[in-house]
Amino acid sequence: MSSEHLDTLAEHDPAAHPDAPAHAAERRTDDCRVRTHEPAAGGLSVVGTPIGNLGDLSPRAVDALAAADAVCCEDTRVTGKLLAHAGISKPLIRCDENVIAARTPHLVERMAGGERLAFASDAGMPAISDPGQVLVDAARDAGVPVEVIPGPSACVTALVSSGIACEHFFFEGFLPRKEGERARRLARLAAVPGALVFYESPHRIEATLASLAKAFPTRMVALCRELTKLHEEVLRAPAPDLLEQVQERGELRGEMVVVVAPPAEDEMQAAVVSQPSNEDPEEALRRDIVSALDAGEAASGIAKRLSQRYSRRRRDVYNLVIALQTDRADA
Numbered sequence: 001m002s003s004e005h006l007d008t009l010a011e012h013d014p015a016a017h018p019d020a021p022a023h024a025a026e027r028r029t030d031d032c033r034v035r036t037h038e039p040a041a042g043g044l045s046v047v048g049t050p051i052g053n054l055g056d057l058s059p060r061a062v063d064a065l066a067a068a069d070a071v072c073c074e075d076t077r078v079t080g081k082l083l084a085h086a087g088i089s090k091p092l093i094r095c096d097e098n099v100i101a102a103r104t105p106h107l108v109e110r111m112a113g114g115e116r117l118a119f120a121s122d123a124g125m126p127a128i129s130d131p132g133q134v135l136v137d138a139a140r141d142a143g144v145p146v147e148v149i150p151g152p153s154a155c156v157t158a159l160v161s162s163g164i165a166c167e168h169f170f171f172e173g174f175l176p177r178k179e180g181e182r183a184r185r186l187a188r189l190a191a192v193p194g195a196l197v198f199y200e201s202p203h204r205i206e207a208t209l210a211s212l213a214k215a216f217p218t219r220m221v222a223l224c225r226e227l228t229k230l231h232e233e234v235l236r237a238p239a240p241d242l243l244e245q246v247q248e249r250g251e252l253r254g255e256m257v258v259v260v261a262p263p264a265e266d267e268m269q270a271a272v273v274s275q276p277s278n279e280d281p282e283e284a285l286r287r288d289i290v291s292a293l294d295a296g297e298a299a300s301g302i303a304k305r306l307s308q309r310y311s312r313r314r315r316d317v318y319n320l321v322i323a324l325q326t327d328r329a330d331a
Helices: 003-012 059-067 076-085 100-112 132-141 154-162 179-189 202-215 239-249 265-274 281-294 299-309 314-330
Strands: 026-029 032-035 043-047 070-073 092-094 116-120 146-149 169-173 195-200 220-225 233-238 256-260
Touching: 043 059, 043 132, 059 116, 059 146, 070 076, 076 092, 100 116, 100 132, 116 132, 132 146, 132 299, 132 314, 154 195, 154 220, 154 233, 154 256, 169 179, 169 299, 179 202, 179 281, 195 202, 202 220, 202 239, 202 256, 220 239, 233 239, 281 299, 281 314, 299 314
Parallel strands: 043 116, 043 146, 070 092, 070 116, 169 195
Antiparallel strands: 026 032, 195 256, 220 233, 220 256
C-alpha cells in the first residue's frame, strides 16, 4: 500500500491513516457503519497479511499495526518491508517457531501489563501452519484480550480458485518428505469426506504429484501457484495427467497449494475398510509428529493439527513435538 493510497484513505476516513489516534472511530458508508480500529488498553491483535499482493493489506490491518506498541512476526525482514510499505515504524519481535515458546511468557506479561502487541505472519493468517497459534493460546489462557483482523489465506484462496467442490475440506499443510511416509499419510487421508488441501514447494512438487497419482488416480487435482500475484496460475487435471503436465513444463516457481477433489462414495468406503485399527495411539502420534517434522512443518502447526486428530490437549502435543525435535537435533 503506497503512502499516496494511505493519504487517499485518510481523506475518506481519517482514523484509517497510521498516524491517526488509537481511540475508537466510526464512519458512515451508505447505510453501513464501519468501525475502524478500537484497541483495548492491553492485548493481542492477530493481523492477517497479504499472501502475495500488497494491495490486499486491509485498512483495519494497517490500523491495528499502527496502534500496536510492537509487532511480533516470523521474519523481521519480511514484516519490516510490509510496515515500511504501509508507512509504519514499530519495534519488531522475532517470534518464529524456534523461539516463540520461550518468548511467549514474557510477551503475555507485557500484554497483561497494558501493552498492545500485534502478531503478523510472513504471509496469510497467523496460526494457520504458523507459530502464532502458541501466542494466541497463551493469551487466551491468561485472560488477555485477543482480536483478529481477518486477511488473506492461501488455503481458502486456492479452494475457491480451484473450482473443486469444497463444502467440506481438510487442510493438511505439508506432506512428509519421504516417499513411504507420504504414501502412508495419503492412505490415512483417503477416507476424508471432503477436499484435501496441501502446501508445497517448487522443488518437491513433482514428488508430491507422483504420490497423489498413485494414491488418488481418478481424482481431479488443482495446482495453484503464485496466488494473487502477477503470474497466478491454476492447473487442473486428474492426478496422473497433472503430473505429466508438470513434468513436461519443467521447473515451476512460486509458492504452491494443491487441492484434491473429494472421494467418490465407493472410494471412501474402501478407504475406511482399509484403515488400520490396532495401532497404539501414542506410537501413531509420535510417528505422525516425526513425519511432520521431516516435512518441515512448524511445531505449532503440528500441535494444532494432531491435537485435533488424536483428541489431545494442544499444549501437551506441542511439548511432545518440541521434545522430539530436540532429540533429533541432539542425535
